[in-house]
Amino acid sequence: xxxxxxxxxxxxxxxxxxxxxxxxxxxxxxxxxxxxxxxxxxxxxxxxxxxxxxxxxxxxxxxxxxxxxxxxxxxxxxxxxxxxxxxxxxxxxxxxxxxxxxxxxxxxxxxxxxxxxxxxxxxxxxxxxxxxxxxxxxxxxxxxxxxxxxxxxxxxxxxxxxxxxxxxxxxxxxxxxxxxxxxxxxxxxxxxxxxxxxxxxxxxxxxxxxxxxxxxxxxxxxxxxxxxxxxxxxxxxxxxxxxxxxxxxxxxxxxxxxxxxxxxxxxxxxxxxxxxxxxxxxxxxxxxxxxxxxxxxxxxxx
Amino acid sequence: xxxxxxxxxxxxxxxxxxxxxxxxxxxxxxxxxxxxxxxxxxxxxxxxxxxxxxxxxxxxxxxxxxxxxxxxxxxxxxxxxxxxxxxxxxxxxxxxxxxxxxxxxxxxxxxxxxxxxxxxxxxxxxxxxxxxxxxxxxxxxxxxxxxxxxxxxxxxxxxxxxxxxxxxxxxxxxxxxxxxxxxxxxxxxxxxxxxxxxxxxxxxxxxxxxxxxxxxxxxxxxxxxxxxxxxxxxxxxxxxxxxxxxxxxxxxxxxxxxxxxxxxxxxxxxxxxxxxxxxxxxxxxxxxxxxxxxxxxxxxxxxxxxxxxxxxxxxxxxxxxxxxxxxxxxxxxxxxxxxxxxxxxxxxxxxxxxxxxxxxxxxxxxxxxxxxxxxxxxxxxxxxxxxxxxxxxxxxxxxxxxxxxxxxxxxxxxxxxxxxxxxxxxxxxxxxxxxxxxxxxxxxxxxxxxxxxxxxxxxxxxxxxxxxxxxxxxxxxxxxxxxxxxxxxxxxxxxxxxxxxxxxxxxxxxxxxxxxxxxxxxxxxxxxxxxxxxxxxxxxxxxxxxxxxxxxxxxxxxxxxxxxxxxxxxxxxxxxxxxxxxxxxxxxxxxxxxxxxxxxxxxxxxxxxxxxxxxxxxxxxxxxxxxxxxxxxxxxxxxxxxxxxxxxx
Numbered sequence: 001x002x003x004x005x006x007x008x009x010x011x012x013x014x015x016x017x018x019x020x021x022x023x024x025x026x027x028x029x030x031x032x033x034x035x036x037x038x039x040x041x042x043x044x045x046x047x048x049x050x051x052x053x054x055x056x057x058x059x060x061x062x063x064x065x066x067x068x069x070x071x072x073x074x075x076x077x078x079x080x081x082x083x084x085x086x087x088x089x090x091x092x093x094x095x096x097x098x099x100x101x102x103x104x105x106x107x108x109x110x111x112x113x114x115x116x117x118x119x120x121x122x123x124x125x126x127x128x129x130x131x132x133x134x135x136x137x138x139x140x141x142x143x144x145x146x147x148x149x150x151x152x153x154x155x156x157x158x159x160x161x162x163x164x165x166x167x168x169x170x171x172x173x174x175x176x177x178x179x180x181x182x183x184x185x186x187x188x189x190x191x192x193x194x195x196x197x198x199x200x201x202x203x204x205x206x207x208x209x210x211x212x213x214x215x216x217x218x219x220x221x222x223x224x225x226x227x228x229x230x231x232x233x234x235x236x237x238x239x240x241x242x243x244x245x246x247x248x249x250x251x252x253x254x255x256x257x258x259x260x261x262x263x264x265x266x267x268x269x270x271x272x273x274x275x276x277x278x279x280x281x282x283x284x285x286x287x288x289x290x291x292x293x294x295x296x297x298x299x300x301x302x
Numbered sequence: 303x304x305x306x307x308x309x310x311x312x313x314x315x316x317x318x319x320x321x322x323x324x325x326x327x328x329x330x331x332x333x334x335x336x337x338x339x340x341x342x343x344x345x346x347x348x349x350x351x352x353x354x355x356x357x358x359x360x361x362x363x364x365x366x367x368x369x370x371x372x373x374x375x376x377x378x379x380x381x382x383x384x385x386x387x388x389x390x391x392x393x394x395x396x397x398x399x400x401x402x403x404x405x406x407x408x409x410x411x412x413x414x415x416x417x418x419x420x421x422x423x424x425x426x427x428x429x430x431x432x433x434x435x436x437x438x439x440x441x442x443x444x445x446x447x448x449x450x451x452x453x454x455x456x457x458x459x460x461x462x463x464x465x466x467x468x469x470x471x472x473x474x475x476x477x478x479x480x481x482x483x484x485x486x487x488x489x490x491x492x493x494x495x496x497x498x499x500x501x502x503x504x505x506x507x508x509x510x511x512x513x514x515x516x517x518x519x520x521x522x523x524x525x526x527x528x529x530x531x532x533x534x535x536x537x538x539x540x541x542x543x544x545x546x547x548x549x550x551x552x553x554x555x556x557x558x559x560x561x562x563x564x565x566x567x568x569x570x571x572x573x574x575x576x577x578x579x580x581x582x583x584x585x586x587x588x589x590x591x592x593x594x595x596x597x598x599x600x601x602x603x604x605x606x607x608x609x610x611x612x613x614x615x616x617x618x619x620x621x622x623x624x625x626x627x628x629x630x631x632x633x634x635x636x637x638x639x640x641x642x643x644x645x646x647x648x649x650x651x652x653x654x655x656x657x658x659x660x661x662x663x664x665x666x667x668x669x670x671x672x673x674x675x676x677x678x679x680x681x682x683x684x685x686x687x688x689x690x691x692x693x694x695x696x697x698x699x700x701x702x703x704x705x706x707x708x709x710x711x712x713x714x715x716x717x718x719x720x721x722x723x724x725x726x727x728x729x730x731x732x733x734x735x736x737x738x739x740x741x742x743x744x745x746x747x748x749x750x751x752x753x754x755x756x757x758x759x760x761x762x763x764x765x766x767x768x769x770x771x772x773x774x775x776x777x778x779x780x781x782x783x784x785x786x787x788x789x790x791x792x793x794x795x796x797x798x799x800x801x802x803x804x805x806x807x808x809x810x811x812x813x814x815x816x817x818x819x820x821x822x823x824x825x826x827x828x829x830x831x832x833x834x835x836x837x838x839x840x841x842x843x844x845x846x847x848x849x850x851x852x853x854x855x856x857x858x859x860x861x862x863x864x865x866x867x868x869x870x871x872x873x874x875x876x877x878x879x880x881x882x883x884x885x886x887x888x889x890x891x892x893x894x895x896x897x898x899x900x901x902x903x904x905x906x907x908x909x910x911x912x913x914x915x916x917x918x919x920x921x922x923x924x925x926x927x928x929x930x931x932x933x934x935x936x937x938x939x940x941x942x943x944x945x946x947x948x949x950x951x
Contacts, residue, residue: 054836055835060746062744071821074820074824092813095806099697100810106685107682110682110685114736117856121850125855125861128856129856129864132732135732139725144722151707213828213832
């Protein structure tokens, strides 16, 4: 009974809870600015409406323009299934699954950028170029973070890697991963999801031409990615493995909520960075993760 | 027995191909294909568990008895050679047909068979002298295939550079084989793993074969040769000929002992090749040069795996080395498959449009849907993305590196930087191939030639299908190829032979299968949903701009400029900038070319100095008899003075 229940509940959890996060962020931003803001469930309404709409597609685009968002979504969903969830572990884990997770994120990036280039729009070209370029630094930071976790835990599979505490480099790792989270999910200070000035954007500008169900897929995928990164950050830092299942579930939920609120507050307090500064901030993230790696190495030896 | 028969059959078929190639294209194709099939069966047979071939003959060639050997290591490379040469032969039937190239096509066919034969010999001979002979024939065949279009100056220049670089490498090999022969007393090659005195020879191996493998910074010949050769030749050069260099390094690091520093150096060279190779690729505007630089990256990836394996071997045969080595060997196959696929696609574009300049293309998917689709498959594979084959081998190498790190062995200090550099190279490869694919095939056609392109025919499409099939098969069923690769790892280092398929690899295979099923289902479902909701075509939105033109699209330069600029400290680009001035400004221009740094900044100036010295020396030789008499006199006087000073004659 349990495995079947888990097989249904886990995907449902990812699919249904993910769109909550952007809602919370927006609520926090509205609260800081003293506005009422959109309802927390706004994204659910948007998705439901988009799913019913018809599609307008550029004359230049090939059928891949419709299919690639689906591929990208599947890649993100696959990555989500690999990610362990506190006490219930992951749906499918093996040695080295963490690399599959990173490369699934890359596959999703490939699809988004490729679909953006389908339209022949300069704006979308700009977004795609920025996305794939900044990802180089973000990926370096990510791999350094993963290395530090695997040095700390002596393992290469997500479940065992994420259960113990992050050790001496915990603060560094948390800061580094948080910056990567902001960059990969197109939040301020890297990108501004609210702006209507397409010139300044990275991710939002790549999806300018999408509409209807493909856009819904993209938005839902983006929210899953945000949840994925938050879950990764919380589990990387907190020692959930040692707690009882109820406590760790609760801690995970509170942690994810805190990260989301943190993103909202960051977004309220900071302005978007000038594009020249973006690589610098990402390099800082990389260095933070690198020092986390070094301190994990030293910490383990002593 | 069977193996020997098959190999002789391949030999006979390819010889027939050389003799008949010029006159009868059909017979040539049949001969080449049967040679490929025979060699493939022999090689796969050995990998699947047939005993190694070890055949000595009393027949002397150059005073040395013939000795052929086909073990796991050779068989891996022979498999690749057989598949790529067969596919390339089919491809060339349409791509380089008698109809289009009446003068060079017949020549090309004969050289093609000769190249295959000589590469096959390089892989199987087991005698130093014969190895050198086969190696030299292989290099020269490559040269004549590169310069098939010898009328173009750029082609001749590329061919010359290839020949010069290749011989510079061969010089190292001459030194290596003669030193080996003097120290062991025989030209015969074989495992000499306990002769520790031979270890320093590894450096000669690395440099001599490294030139052919195209590792950084010895890759100077590679970009221009791959870009200027006909595309089926580029495919075989990049997919297989580079691997002959890798074969040399793998072969002799397996048979001979290596110095303790070897692993560190190889992993370092590999990581640098991977990162800088792909950075250069991202900066290219010529799509064949982009593919060529990407080969430097992939050779780097292979060397990272090999270096990790060497480190593991010198640190007490750590089991992670086995995985890294298997990853390196599998990447040899994978790179052969997806790079051939990409070069075939590039050839198809070149065939249809006549330009290698990406910024003159665009929107080709409409006229060339098959090529576009195949190129996209190749791009996903080369970027190392799941569920295709590129990810499988990179994952195995990663796993080796990660295990070295978690094991906290001293090798971790090489493994950690290599892991991070490999990850960055992967992300840059993704950027480079999104750029290549999208600028060539997506958006609106930038010029008339791009609008008037046409799809290639079946003879060119077939090999692309084959290579895409290989990419997909290895990606979805990595556990199937493991025993084959494992056999080769075993013959490289006997302590790592045998063993079960690692459980994570099987899991990865099932994850890939599940992913593929989900991808197809989701894509199909979304397409159905969109059709049901209604689909309307209109102008690109472009923020409401009503008259977009093809010129407004992002070009390859603008796409690669962002990440490329981070490497300007190494690229040292040559810039030409004229800003618009005044109210009625004239033409403004911004031109940026990125020459190969090593060639333009190091080898070029060195060559200039050498040329200057030789030119100066040449003045002595002018044909005036009086001066020659003076030279003789001066020489005699000098000798006389020397004798007087030295006292004794």
